Amino acid sequence: METVTIATPLGFAKISGNSEGLQSICIADEGEATAEIPTTLLDVVQQLREYFEGTRTEFQLKLNPSGTAFQQKVWGALLQIPYGKTLSYQQLTQQLGDPKAIRAVAAANGKNPLWIIIPCHRVIGTNGALTGYAGGLWRKKWLLTHEQGESQQRLF
Incomplete structure (x- = not known):
């Protein structure tokens, strides 16, 4: 390694x-x-x-994260969330076919070993709130703002 x-x-x-x-x-x-x-x-x-x-919106890398079959399934679903878009935990859980597994999905999301590459930062709360991010919510906010192309307001 x-x-x-x-x-x-x-x-x-x-x-x-x-x-x-x-x-x-x-x-x-x-x-x-x-x-x-x-x-x-x-x-x-x-x-x-x-x-x-800001010149790359998709990664083209060979990935080899270590995790359970369920975690791998969740991480695979995260890879399908387009750059600049978000999905709620509830939507993600429904996509995976088990709406009642929201806590397990959230836990697998939190165990994501490939920061940014597997875009767990694109998963938000049902009400649009920025929830749960191992790197800190300020980083999650920064990443989402970066991907949505919002520039900071200028003073002059």
Whole structure:
């Protein structure tokens, strides 16, 4: 397993993977960017940079997250949520075929090991509220605003 840490607008992203695919991306407030990027992780680093620059709306990476069959099913559904769009936990649960499994779906969403790549930040509360995000709600808000193309108001 190879790792690299990169600076992003939201903190330091620690990326892990190998030739079998990307296994995890975690975000932290503190850290230090890695000087050298392993060859197997060059593509993910480039695609994340393009995402943050606003030039990439879809990732084309080989994914290899570790999880249960149910978690994999939920993460697969998350990958279907288009860039710039959101879905409620209830809608996601209905798509998965079991409207009563909302807590299990939310728990699987929270265990997502591939920050941004598997877009768990695109899942919101039924009332439109930003709920539950392992990276912090401020990051979730930033990501959704970034994807919706809303620019900050200028003072001048």
